Amino acid sequence: MSLEEKIFKAGIVGAGGAGFPAHLKAKSRVEFVLANGAECEPLIHKDYELMVNFPKEIMEGFNLLIESTSAKKGYFGIKEKNEKAISAISKHLNGKSELTKLGDFYPSGDEFELVYEATGKLIPPAGIPLDIGCVVNNVETLYNIARAEQEIPVTKKFICVAGAVKKPSSFFVPVGTSFKSVIEFAGGAKIKEFGVFVGGVMMGKLTFDLEEVITKTTAGLIVLPKDHYLIKRKNQPEQNWHRIGKSACDQCSYCTEFCPRYLLGYQVEPHKVMRSLGFTKTGASVWNQMAELCCSCGLCTLYACPEDLYPKEACDKAKTEMKEAGIKFIQQKPVKAHPIKEGRRVPLKQLIMKLKLQEYDVESPFNPKEIIVKSVQIPLLQHIGNPSVPVVKRDEVVEEGSVIAEVVEGNLGAKVHASIKGKVTGITEKYIMIES
Ligand code: SF4
Ligand code: SF4
Secondary structure, three states: OOHHHHHHHHOOEOOOOOOOEOHHHHOOOOOEEEEEEOOOOOOOOHHHHHHHHOHHHHHHHHHHHHHHOOOOEEEEEEEOOOHHHHHHHHOOOOOOEEEEEEOOEEOOOOHHHHHHHHHOOOOOOOOOHHHHOEEEEEHHHHHHHHHHHOOOOOOEEEEEEEEOEOOOEEEEEEOOOEHHHHHHHOOOEOOOOEEEEEOOOOOOEEEOOOOOEOOOOOOEEEEEEOOOHHHHHHOOOHHHHHHHHHHHOOOOOHHHHHOHHHHHOOOOOHHHHHHOOOOOOOOHHHHHHHHOOOOOOOHHHHHHOOOOOOHHHHHHHHHHHHHHHOOOOOOOOOOOOOOOHHHHOEEHHHHHHHOOOHHHOOOOOEOOOOOOOOEEEEEOOOOOOOOOEEOOOOOOEEOOOOEEEEOOOOOOOOOEEOOOOEEEEEEOOOEEEEEO
C-alpha cells in the first residue's frame, strides 16, 4: 500500500486547524516539504509538547512525506526559543532536512510566512504552497502519518487546555469528547462563569456550550472568565462591530500597516475594507476586494487598531459578500515583501500583554494519563470537503479504530473512525454517537 493510501485509510486531516485531507499532499510531487512546529496562538503549547515528547514519530512522518513526494529537501519550522523541542527534533534530522529557526512572533506559523522564511519563495496571491513546489504539514499531522504507516487510524486528538483552569496541560483525548470532560481533565475551571475559545483566542471561535466536542482539528481550549476583556470584545452582536466601525474608524491605517499579509506583499488593506461599512449602497464591492487575501489572523482587530474596532470581522464580512456576489479579486501587482516587514513583527509576549492574558501565560505540560470517556459524539465533517457518510447502524457494536463513516467516491473528504469501543447509540446528519 502506498503512503497516500495508508494516510487515506487512517483518516488523517491537517491537525493544525484547516483540516485538509492529508493523503492529497502525500501524492503530490514537490521540491520542499515543510514541517510546521511554529505554534503561535497565545497560551497554546500542544505542538511544543508533542515535539518534546514524540520527536521520533514526528520525524518519521516527516521523512516518509519527503520520500513519497520525491522532495529535494525538508525544512522543519520551529521557534528558536523552544530549546528543548529543538534538541529533541535535531537528534532525528537526516541529511535531507534542516531546521528553520523562527522568532517568537505572531503569526510565524502562518503557511505563507513559514514558506517565505524557509525557502524565500512567496506563494502566489490566493494560491497554495503546492503552486511553488511546497507542501506544509503541522507536526501533529506528521505524527499521525508515522502511525498510519503502522496502520493506526486517527482516533485521538492531542490538545492543550489552558487559561483559567486548575491544571493547564496537554494530552490525548478521544475524538468526539465533550469540552466539559476535557476541562475536567485539566482540573476544572477556576471560576464559575466562563467562556471557551476553541482553537485559540486569535483565530478560534468563542463558545459557552460545554457539550460541543473535540474534533481532529481542535488545537486546544482556552478557558477565560466571562468578564475577561477578550470575551467582552468577542461576545458583541455582529451588527455592533460594524456599526461602531462605520462611525469610529478614522482611517489611520494601523490595521493595514501591521497586517502580516500586507507586509508580505499581498494586497490586503483592512483600512480600505472598513470603508465598505459606510459605502453600503455604492462602492462596498470595490473596498471589499481588499479583504480577499486576508487570512483572518486577527492581528488588526486584537492588536493594531488603537480604537478597538473590528477590521478582521469587516474582512470576514467582505469575503462573504464577495462570494455571494460572485466577485473575485485578482492581484495584478507582483508580490514583494515590504522593506519594513521585519521591523513590524509583533512579539508574542507583547501580544499577550495587549490581550490581557499575562496571568495565564504558563506552561501546559504533557499529561500521559489515558483519558477514558463513557460517550463520544463524532462529527461527520471534521475536514475540508464533504461530510463522510455513516457505514454503521444504530445499536451496532464497534471497536476503537473501526471505520464508522466513509468518503463518497469522487468527494473530497476523510474516513471517520470510532474513537472508543462501544455501541452506536445515535446517528444524525452531523454526528455518530457511541457509548461504552
Ligand atoms: S485579519 Fe487583519 S491583520 Fe490578519 S490578515 Fe486579515 S486583514 Fe491582515
Ligand atoms: S486601525 Fe482601526 S481606526 Fe485605524 S483604519 Fe484600521 S480600523 Fe480604522
